[in-house]
Amino acid sequence: MSFLSKCGTVLAGLLLVSKMQSEAAATMRPRAEVLGRERVSVNDDWRFQRFTENPDGLSYDILKPWILPAANPYLSGTKHEKPSEPGPGSNITFVQSGFDDKAWDAVDLPHDWAATGEFDFSEDVSGGTGRLPFTGIGWYRKSLTISEETIQAGKSIYLDVDGAMAYATAWLNGELVGGWPYPYNSFRLDLTPYAKTGDNVLAIRVDNAPESARWYPGAGIYRNTWLVTANPVHVGYHGTYITTPTISAEQASIQLKVEVENTGNASQTVQVETEIFELDSASRKATGQAVAKISASTLSVSGNSKQSVNGSTTVANPKLWGPAPKQTPNEYIAVTTISSNGTALDTYETPFGIRTVTYDPNQGILINGQHVPVYGTCNHHDLGSLGAAFNYRAAERQIEMLQEMGNNALRTSHNPPAPEWLELADKMGLMVMDEIFDTWNYAKVDNDFHLLFPEWSEADLRSFIRRDRNHPSIISWSIGNELAEQSNATGTATAKRLQDIVHEEDPTKHVTVGMNNAGPTTGLAAEIDIIGLNYQGEGKGNAASGSFAAFHSKFPDKMIWSTESASTISSRGVYIFPVTSNKSAIVGGGPGEGGDPINNHVSAYELYAPEWAASPDKVFEQQDRHPYVAGEFVWTGWDYIGEPTPYDNSSRSSYFGIIDLAGFKKDRFYLYQARWRPDLPMAHILPHWTWPDREGKVTPVHVFTSGDEAELFINGKSAGRQKRGQYDYRLRWDNVTYTPGEISVKTWKNGAEWASASHRTVGAAAALNVTVDRAKIDGDGKDLAFVSVAVVDEKGDTVPAADNEITFEVVSGPGEIVTTDNGDPRDGTPFPSKTRKAFSGLALAIVRAEKGASGEIVVEAKAEGLVAGKVTVTAA
Numbered sequence: 001m002s003f004l005s006k007c008g009t010v011l012a013g014l015l016l017v018s019k020m021q022s023e024a025a026a027t028m029r030p031r032a033e034v035l036g037r038e039r040v041s042v043n044d045d046w047r048f049q050r051f052t053e054n055p056d057g058l059s060y061d062i063l064k065p066w067i068l069p070a071a072n073p074y075l076s077g078t079k080h081e082k083p084s085e086p087g088p089g090s091n092i093t094f095v096q097s098g099f100d101d102k103a104w105d106a107v108d109l110p111h112d113w114a115a116t117g118e119f120d121f122s123e124d125v126s127g128g129t130g131r132l133p134f135t136g137i138g139w140y141r142k143s144l145t146i147s148e149e150t151i152q153a154g155k156s157i158y159l160d161v162d163g164a165m166a167y168a169t170a171w172l173n174g175e176l177v178g179g180w181p182y183p184y185n186s187f188r189l190d191l192t193p194y195a196k197t198g199d200n201v202l203a204i205r206v207d208n209a210p211e212s213a214r215w216y217p218g219a220g221i222y223r224n225t226w227l228v229t230a231n232p233v234h235v236g237y238h239g240t241y242i243t244t245p246t247i248s249a250e251q252a253s254i255q256l257k258v259e260v261e262n263t264g265n266a267s268q269t270v271q272v273e274t275e276i277f278e279l280d281s282a283s284r285k286a287t288g289q290a291v292a293k294i295s296a297s298t299l300s301v302s303g304n305s306k307q308s309v310n311g312s313t314t315v316a317n318p319k320l321w322g323p324a325p326k327q328t329p330n331e332y333i334a335v336t337t338i339s340s341n342g343t344a345l346d347t348y349e350t351p352f353g354i355r356t357v358t359y360d361p362n363q364g365i366l367i368n369g370q371h372v373p374v375y376g377t378c379n380h381h382d383l384g385s386l387g388a389a390f391n392y393r394a395a396e397r398q399i400e401m402l403q404e405m406g407n408n409a410l411r412t413s414h415n416p417p418a419p420e421w422l423e424l425a426d427k428m429g430l431m432v433m434d435e436i437f438d439t440w441n442y443a444k445v446d447n448d449f450h451l452l453f454p455e456w457s458e459a460d461l462r463s464f465i466r467r468d469r470n471h472p473s474i475i476s477w478s479i480g481n482e483l484a485e486q487s488n489a490t491g492t493a494t495a496k497r498l499q500d501i502v503h504e505e506d507p508t509k510h511v512t513v514g515m516n517n518a519g520p521t522t523g524l525a526a527e528i529d530i531i532g533l534n535y536q537g538e539g540k541g542n543a544a545s546g547s548f549a550a551f552h553s554k555f556p557d558k559m560i561w562s563t564e565s566a567s568t569i570s571s572r573g574v575y576i577f578p579v580t581s582n583k584s585a586i587v588g589g590g591p592g593e594g595g596d597p598i599n600n601h602v603s604a605y606e607l608y609a610p611e612w613a614a615s616p617d618k619v620f621e622q623q624d625r626h627p628y629v630a631g632e633f634v635w636t637g638w639d640y641i642g643e644p645t646p647y648d649n650s651s652r653s654s655y656f657g658i659i660d661l662a663g664f665k666k667d668r669f670y671l672y673q674a675r676w677r678p679d680l681p682m683a684h685i686l687p688h689w690t691w692p693d694r695e696g697k698v699t700p701v702h703v704f705t706s707g708d709e710a711e712l713f714i715n716g717k718s719a720g721r722q723k724r725g726q727y728d729y730r731l732r733w734d735n736v737t738y739t740p741g742e743i744s745v746k747t748w749k750n751g752a753e754w755a756s757a758s759h760r761t762v763g764a765a766a767a768l769n770v771t772v773d774r775a776k777i778d779g780d781g782k783d784l785a786f787v788s789v790a791v792v793d794e795k796g797d798t799v800p801a802a803d804n805e806i807t808f809e810v811v812s813g814p815g816e817i818v819t820t821d822n823g824d825p826r827d828g829t830p831f832p833s834k835t836r837k838a839f840s841g842l843a844l845a846i847v848r849a850e851k852g853a854s855g856e857i858v859v860e861a862k863a864e865g866l867v868a869g870k871v872t873v874t875a876a
């Protein structure tokens, strides 16, 4: 009999029962109850202040002796001694309970102080980091109430931070607890020794130096934070590891390692058992009856120590996890219980999946034996106008749109993502290359991770793998990107050290690294499991071909993929003439080079890239000519803040995205969709057909289609029918002369009619057409509605050049406009502004319901001389 059948008595006997647990108990899901531990969000009701001058005399160098011990659980060698004297604090007013923080800003986490700021367009400021005020010292304060029972029972009290930018250091009740410098990793701090009954003051300091990143890093506690309370004997932080060594249609073997931590002084004898359930994807909870059980092991754990126990079982007729759309992302959840003398001390849940990954040097990735070409994108961690502050719905929307394009894989360039990003990938069925570092020993910018690398790389890497290794979506670990030392002996030795660590922590997945220069004769290439090529595979710039063949012949037993490809750049809806006849062209300011250095735009014909890069078409050709290559991770799926190549001196966000910063699709979206979703009937035509100053001028027309043949019509008259050649990925009518009216395209596939598309020459702007991504949102103060506005003519067609100034307003109901955007990389209007110009006819407002609100929220968009538009969003 499982202890769980005694649920009622156990519940009554528990000293600490959370509200959430009571609610769960009320719904009586009899199995898989979480007992003995409480994990509550501590995101709300913080006070915050940013300082541009150091307000406290502290620095990482001063704090380091008290922070370094946080690395100890992850170090294989010598541990850091915790100093016997208390850390700085008694002289820091911000950490004192008595400090009056009422004048500070009231904020909820996740929080990015910089994203709401002004853009700095001064001449000496580069757009590389996005022009937002991310530098400085930030202090956060919050009151935590801890019950007498918790203290009396000697519970362990932890602060779990999913990510804080950067060099986070925490104090409780004036005493220095510890910290974690790398801003993209999650970490746990033990508050127990400093906690007391009643009110406790938690203070967190973050420190963001200039030149700390190559892109926009964000600033502040930008991910979720949790307070975890557990009995002294509990499953350790990220303390489970599940593997599925053998899988057949009839059964899958499951191996589980559980690390049990005992923070009490006395040794404890406990039983550890685990039940396995199917996971309900939406609620992330166990569903139905247990499908397998790892029977109890008895374990004696000495005081103040950790001990691991292994167990195994089998799941009959396993429902496999596999990438959408051809496979289904089924998941399971392991519910581990630690009990003593029949009383549950802790319950710990580990979602996981059952699937095989094969790394085939001649075919690429096979999931569950089925070849899956990698149609991937790289993405930075920011969420457009919301900045780096993590938001579940914003992340989900990003992945939904990528999936609509046929994107089946994500690279977390160049750092650990929010944990929820991986949960979304698990649930939605995308493969993930989980990446940890952008620098190793040598700097890319002065204050980047190279400063921390010698002391922290092992701890960061092991903690990252332990956090993420149970996610079925992760098919590969990336230990780095475009390292300065990639081609020399230092790089080889570092790669070996890091890869060995990964193999120790998770031998089931292959390791890769993004190499933009290291060639087939380098030590790094010989060392690494998977050859990861940034741009060099397909051939950079005007190079006719690249290095796929050389790597494949040198390493016939290694899989190869493009860890980074394309880097095509464009401004949505902006077309620049003349158009190159090349398949791929290096962007410049001259005729046919696609750039407009006066207005800082790059042509959306989707043919232009920086000198190291290539158009999608060229990448596709090289992938097709080298079919052993597993696929590509395009730079980038979404535009991001910072790196506005080639206009770093004048813009603030990137031109690389297939989808712009606001979430509007560039033409390129359809070029990828045509290749990645060959069974979806679609055709897309560019440019738009409203060119008052181009009458009689050559205006090339390009068509992206999943069909294989197309005929173009101009005002009903055929401009010619074309078949796609073997290495053609678009159909081009480069000699079309512009005349107003209608262009349309009809496409065929295998001789049958397939899809069509058209554009009409539009009239003057007349109205605003307002739409929303979802008519209903949660009234939890976090869920978001994305409200899009198109400037339309009298017939309702988008006016492609419209840049009317639009004002957004919540005219009724319990909602607020959080930010606005339009996808223009040059736009200097702060993100929270309620007024924003349309860019190429479109603008966006992000709307949130007030916390705890319900009812209809009416959002209106107005612009001078145009009929206003409205949309209703219901919060529930």
Ligand SMILES: *[C@@H]1O[C@H](CO)[C@@H](O)[C@H](O)[C@H]1NC(C)=O
Pocket (backbone or CB within 6 Å): 055, 056, 057, 058, 062, 087, 088, 089, 091, 092
């Ligand atoms: C507090 O003490 C630390 C050394 O313990 C010192 O570095 C720092 O400058 C002091 N801060 C203030 C505000 O006096």
Ligand SMILES: *[C@@H]1O[C@H](CO)[C@@H](O)[C@H](O)[C@H]1NC(C)=O
Pocket (backbone or CB within 6 Å): 154, 264, 265
């Ligand atoms: C555990 O031992 C330490 C050091 O001997 C002591 O300070 C602490 O109070 C003990 N904890 C408990 C819960 O007894």
Ligand SMILES: *[C@@H]1O[C@H](CO)[C@@H](O)[C@H](O)[C@H]1NC(C)=O
Pocket (backbone or CB within 6 Å): 241, 243, 255, 256, 257, 309, 310
């Ligand atoms: C326990 O499991 C881990 C991870 O699967 C493995 O590395 C280790 O060797 C196992 N230990 C024992 C004693 O079987």
Ligand SMILES: *[C@@H]1O[C@H](CO)[C@@H](O)[C@H](O)[C@H]1NC(C)=O
Pocket (backbone or CB within 6 Å): 340, 341
């Ligand atoms: C379990 O029972 C044993 C023997 O009766 C006792 O020594 C031990 O303290 C009990 N453990 C707990 C956690 O109550």
Ligand SMILES: *[C@@H]1O[C@H](CO)[C@@H](O)[C@H](O)[C@H]1NC(C)=O
Pocket (backbone or CB within 6 Å): 442, 484, 485, 486, 488, 489, 490, 491
């Ligand atoms: C390796 O490359 C780095 C970065 O260019 C350089 O600083 C370092 O000196 C090189 N090391 C060796 C051993 O050549």
Ligand SMILES: *[C@@H]1O[C@H](CO)[C@@H](O)[C@H](O)[C@H]1NC(C)=O
Pocket (backbone or CB within 6 Å): 542, 580, 582, 584, 585, 586, 592, 593
């Ligand atoms: C087009 O390709 C040719 C041949 O590779 C090259 O010389 C020319 O510079 C290319 N044009 C652009 C704009 O890249």
Ligand SMILES: *[C@@H]1O[C@H](CO)[C@@H](O)[C@H](O)[C@H]1NC(C)=O
Pocket (backbone or CB within 6 Å): 123, 124, 646, 649
């Ligand atoms: C940008 O500005 C820097 C420094 O002022 C200058 O060196 C560089 O040439 C400029 N780049 C462009 C593309 O104008």
Ligand SMILES: *[C@@H]1O[C@H](CO)[C@@H](O)[C@H](O)[C@H]1NC(C)=O
Pocket (backbone or CB within 6 Å): 734, 735
């Ligand atoms: C376009 O016109 C030019 C000049 O008339 C000609 O050289 C070229 O072959 C034409 N291209 C196509 C694709 O018809």
Ligand SMILES: *[C@@H]1O[C@H](CO)[C@@H](O)[C@H](O)[C@H]1NC(C)=O
Pocket (backbone or CB within 6 Å): 769, 770, 771, 790, 792, 796, 797, 798
């Ligand atoms: C205008 O709004 C309607 C929904 O109200 C939508 O179906 C249509 O696509 C929109 N048109 C444009 C051009 O955005």
